[in-house]
Amino acid sequence: MSELIRKSASELSELLSSGEVSSVEVTRAHLDRIEAVDGEVAAFLHVSSDALDNARSIDERRAAGDALGPLAGIPLAVKDVLVTTDMPSTSGSRILEGYMSPFDATVVAKSRAAGLVPIGKTNMDEFAMGSSTEHSAYGPTHNPWDLDRIPGGSGGGSAAAVAAFEAPLALGSDTGGSIRQPAHVTGTVGVKPTYGGVSRYGAIALASSLDQVGPVTRTVLDAGLLHDVIGGHDPLDSTSLRDEWPSMAAAAREGAAGGALTGLRVGVVSQLSGDGFQAGVRRRYEEALALLERNGAELVEVSAPHFEYAIAAYYLILPAEASSNLAKFDSVRFGMRVSPPGGGTVEQVMSATREAGFGPEVKRRIILGTYALSAGYYDAYYGSAQKVRTLIQRDFEQAFASVDVLVSPSAPTTAFRLGEKLDDPLAMYLNDIATIPANLAGVPAMSVPIGLAPEDGLPVGLQIMAPVREDARLYRAGAALEALLLEQWGHGLLAEAPELGGK
Amino acid sequence: MSEISEEQVAHLANLARIALTPEEITSLTTELDQIVDSIAKVQEVATPDVPATSHPVPLQNVFRDDVVGQTLTREQALANAPERTEDRFKVSAILGEEQ
Numbered sequence: 001m002s003e004l005i006r007k008s009a010s011e012l013s014e015l016l017s018s019g020e021v022s023s024v025e026v027t028r029a030h031l032d033r034i035e036a037v038d039g040e041v042a043a044f045l046h047v048s049s050d051a052l053d054n055a056r057s058i059d060e061r062r063a064a065g066d067a068l069g070p071l072a073g074i075p076l077a078v079k080d081v082l083v084t085t086d087m088p089s090t091s092g093s094r095i096l097e098g099y100m101s102p103f104d105a106t107v108v109a110k111s112r113a114a115g116l117v118p119i120g121k122t123n124m125d126e127f128a129m130g131s132s133t134e135h136s137a138y139g140p141t142h143n144p145w146d147l148d149r150i151p152g153g154s155g156g157g158s159a160a161a162v163a164a165f166e167a168p169l170a171l172g173s174d175t176g177g178s179i180r181q182p183a184h185v186t187g188t189v190g191v192k193p194t195y196g197g198v199s200r201y202g203a204i205a206l207a208s209s210l211d212q213v214g215p216v217t218r219t220v221l222d223a224g225l226l227h228d229v230i231g232g233h234d235p236l237d238s239t240s241l242r243d244e245w246p247s248m249a250a251a252a253r254e255g256a257a258g259g260a261l262t263g264l265r266v267g268v269v270s271q272l273s274g275d276g277f278q279a280g281v282r283r284r285y286e287e288a289l290a291l292l293e294r295n296g297a298e299l300v301e302v303s304a305p306h307f308e309y310a311i312a313a314y315y316l317i318l319p320a321e322a323s324s325n326l327a328k329f330d331s332v333r334f335g336m337r338v339s340p341p342g343g344g345t346v347e348q349v350m351s352a353t354r355e356a357g358f359g360p361e362v363k364r365r366i367i368l369g370t371y372a373l374s375a376g377y378y379d380a381y382y383g384s385a386q387k388v389r390t391l392i393q394r395d396f397e398q399a400f401a402s403v404d405v406l407v408s409p410s411a412p413t414t415a416f417r418l419g420e421k422l423d424d425p426l427a428m429y430l431n432d433i434a435t436i437p438a439n440l441a442g443v444p445a446m447s448v449p450i451g452l453a454p455e456d457g458l459p460v461g462l463q464i465m466a467p468v469r470e471d472a473r474l475y476r477a478g479a480a481l482e483a484l485l486l487e488q489w490g491h492g493l494l495a496e497a498p499e500l501g502g503k
Numbered sequence: 504m505s506e507i508s509e510e511q512v513a514h515l516a517n518l519a520r521i522a523l524t525p526e527e528i529t530s531l532t533t534e535l536d537q538i539v540d541s542i543a544k545v546q547e548v549a550t551p552d553v554p555a556t557s558h559p560v561p562l563q564n565v566f567r568d569d570v571v572g573q574t575l576t577r578e579q580a581l582a583n584a585p586e587r588t589e590d591r592f593k594v595s596a597i598l599g600e601e602q
Binding site for chain 2: 196210241337344387
């Protein structure tokens with residue numbers, strides 16, 4: 001295996017800028033890796049045929065003395081929810097099979113402008129509805145730690161691509177945990193930025209009041225470097241914040257340098273660690289808390305009494321918004337068209353198309369959302385869920401009045417087996433119990449790997465949450481914890497993952 | 504329990520423009536019943552004094568200058584259409600025979 005694929009993006013950045021390696025070499029190493037292992041991992045729905053050409057043009061610009069950003073020449077995997085002009089964008093759905101977007105998502109355009117080399121589109125649950133990628137119309141992705149297990153979802157493809165060393169960096173989207181839960185089960189780093197911190201223009205919308213795009217990487221610093229590229233105001237997204245953001249990479253470097261934990265008040269959410277959390281997840285979590293405390297952090301027990309209502313509120317708000325957002329798949333302007341036998345009116349064609357083009361989970365949520373928004377039920381369900389949202393925001397506000405960050409395990413269990421929860425939607429929904437509150441409140445949150453659960457040898461992540469607009473705090477604390485664990489382990493967690501490529 | 508009937512699911516499917524099969528209607532009725540049961544707990548704490556939140560980081564009056572920006576060309580807009588006639592999207596009959 002080429003040593004290049006094992007390097008972090010920040011290490012590759014140094015090798016590229018010193019001229020020790022070229023972007024063509026780095027890109028080819030990752031394309032070779034995809035060729036060797038993606039048959040068994042299935043992280044990618046599409047691999048770019050332009051990647052080497054794009055890499056070559058970055059090398060030429062570097063040779064010509066152009067000023068390039070730190071990530072120029074580094075391959076990037078792109079979740080298929082983000083539209084791209086040079087590769088198909090399906091959002092994991094049959095209804096968009098082969099769809100070619102006339103424009104790039106803003107985060108993709110910013111990545112290209114920074115010299116990143118899009119290497120392929122990654123698998124996901126259809127329209128980001130799921131926690132395992134098993135709802136992808138194109139088949140599931142497999143967890144590189146154990147190919148019989150789920151890579152998380154909806155962004156299992158991006159997390160698996162990074163964990164399997166098929167790409168050093170990936171983009172994801174997080175509506176209820178779709179960046180952080182896959183990070184947790186694959187031993188990688190995932191960040192959901194503050195709502196409005198990163199543009200969603202060109203991200204195929206699931207639930208517009210919850211969706212946020214963010215980085216998927218193997219190190220906290222790499223996440224910061226990518227966050228710096230994709231963040232900032234976008235006039236094409238009317239929910240985009242106009243804030244001037246500090247450098248997240250600088251915050252990560254500050255955190256890794258030491259001292260960042262001294263006096264840091266860490267709120268331990270009592271509702272997110274008890275019953276229903278796997279013993280090995282709890283054990284690694286408690287060890288991580290002890291490590292933070294030994295290094296100067298002050299642990300404070302924090303109660304968030306309304307978090308127990310978060311899943312219920314989420315599964316009303318999300319389907320309601322999704323049922324509206326997915327109305328655009330009408331078989332008229334883009335996407336699949338299926339005519340009923342003998343033809344039919346435009347409405348019959350629309351209904352036949354949506355029946356054929358949507359998978360079972362998408363239909364389930366559209367019908368649920370249509371129900372929640374129906375006259376007579378609106379106040380009881382959707383209206384009540386929006387009130388719960390206020391109560392959860394108040395829980396966060398109250399907690400952040402006395403602590404700097406909040407922590408919890410990123411998910412209740414390690415990666416479960418493919419097929420295990422597929423026929424039980426309610427069991428599947430419980431995977432997101434720890435991650436959903438941050439989406440409902442709009443606060444930024446990160447998952448950092450903290451070890452392997454003793455009972456099954458699978459990765460566990462720690463979730464760190466910060467107040468709205470305080471994303472940099474996540475990077476400081478996350479990088480500080482990562483540095484302590486690296487010192488303890490002597491290597492990154494992924495060095496313990498089994499070898500792939502035995503197909 | 505059984506608050507949701509098959510007729511209701513069939514009606515919702517019609518509103519959502521999805522031609523569900525009878526088998527799908529039957530299984531969705533059972534699943535939705537369970538899901539709605541479990542999410543109804545939001546009503547326990549959603550008392551009248553609590554205001555609703557629609558967006559987590561609300562913004563007001565997001566305007567841009569009233570100038571023509573970058574738009575798709577007609578060809579780009581039509582490029583993904585399942586069917587087109589000249590410069591227009593083509594669809595089948597709007598009204599059925601009984602309408």
